Amino acid sequence: MEASGTDSEGREFKNAADMWREELGEGGDDGVKKTQWYSHGVGYWQGVEASVDGVLGGYGHVNDADIKCSEPFLKALMAERLSGADKDRHLVALDCGSGIGRVTKNLLIRHFNEVDLLEPVSHFLEAARESLAPENHTAADNHRASNFYCIPLQEFTPEVGRYDVIWIQWCIGHLADDDFISFFKRAKVGLKPGGLFVLKENIARNGFVLDKEDRSVTRSDLYFKELFNQCGLHLYKQKDQRGFPNELFAVKMYALTPDVPKRVHKTRSKAKSYSPGIIR
Numbered sequence: 001m002e003a004s005g006t007d008s009e010g011r012e013f014k015n016a017a018d019m020w021r022e023e024l025g026e027g028g029d030d031g032v033k034k035t036q037w038y039s040h041g042v043g044y045w046q047g048v049e050a051s052v053d054g055v056l057g058g059y060g061h062v063n064d065a066d067i068k069c070s071e072p073f074l075k076a077l078m079a080e081r082l083s084g085a086d087k088d089r090h091l092v093a094l095d096c097g098s099g100i101g102r103v104t105k106n107l108l109i110r111h112f113n114e115v116d117l118l119e120p121v122s123h124f125l126e127a128a129r130e131s132l133a134p135e136n137h138t139a140a141d142n143h144r145a146s147n148f149y150c151i152p153l154q155e156f157t158p159e160v161g162r163y164d165v166i167w168i169q170w171c172i173g174h175l176a177d178d179d180f181i182s183f184f185k186r187a188k189v190g191l192k193p194g195g196l197f198v199l200k201e202n203i204a205r206n207g208f209v210l211d212k213e214d215r216s217v218t219r220s221d222l223y224f225k226e227l228f229n230q231c232g233l234h235l236y237k238q239k240d241q242r243g244f245p246n247e248l249f250a251v252k253m254y255a256l257t258p259d260v261p262k263r264v265h266k267t268r269s270k271a272k273s274y275s276p277g278i279i280r
């Protein structure tokens with residue numbers, strides 16, 4: 001990514017390579033700085049309350065608008081990609097960086113027979129386990145949360161061919177570019193034929209914005225698309241989130257496939273003058 005970027009303290013970087021070199025070191029330190037990057041990221045979340053407001057950085061009230069926008073996007077993808085041949089298909093999703101299981105509870109568990117959750121912060125995952133216990137959710141009897149993996153994305157490899165959808169929301173900013181690419185390359189094997197990734201993320205207007213507090217990077221649409229190329233992923237569909245407060249970053253959903261899609265849908269995003277805020 002050639003475009004310049006900034007950090008949360010107002011510092012400017014000529015390009016992403018300069019920023020990553022500074023944050024992660026030159027590679028000559030046996031990965032010490034990279035280990036620190038990840039432990040700071042998880043350490044930040046370890047100090048956050050296990051609640052909707054906590055995982056949404058004090059913006060718990062956007063939960064409804066988030067789900068309302070995600071649901072039709074997911075339903076359209078499922079109708080186009082996952083029913084067709086086999087209507088009785090047993091549907092399985094993975095919720096990455098699941099936090100307390102907010103996305104699973106409000107969305108995924110209603111559409112998938114099984115949902116696995118992956119989250120490196122143990123008190124979030126325990127809260128998810130409790131709130132998704134069969135007696136605490138209202139999804140159908142044959143829909144359940146199955147596996148709870150307490151592991152970060154950069155260390156996870158899914159079981160081969162298990163998932164119809166791998167949902168990644170508001171957590172990929174914690175991954176350095178090389179781990180972003182290797183995660184998606186590894187995770188492709190976890191998709192069933194026709195399966196897809198859904199990535200829902202904050203979008204920087206240009207280049208990137210580094211958050212020094214939680215060690216995450218908000219990337220631009222162009223930055224994401226360059227990374228998707230390097231992952232060997234194809235953009236099947238994208239959609240802009242609507243209805244969020246203006247002070248937040250813009251948010252986009254990307255549906256990505258490892259195979260070349262037959263149809264590519266594009267929605268043009270309207271230029272909006274958001275001043276960046278964060279959900280964290």
Ligand SMILES: C[S@@+](CC[C@H](N)C(=O)[O-])C[C@H]1O[C@@H](n2cnc3c(N)ncnc32)[C@H](O)[C@@H]1O
Nearest residue numbers: 045097098099102121152153169170171174280
């Ligand atoms: C803004 S919260 C979003 C939680 C959830 N996806 C949601 O939308 O409600 C960010 C989540 O990313 C998790 N996270 C931080 N570093 C991570 C990593 N390296 N791999 C996976 N998840 C990570 C945090 O622990 C936290 O639960």
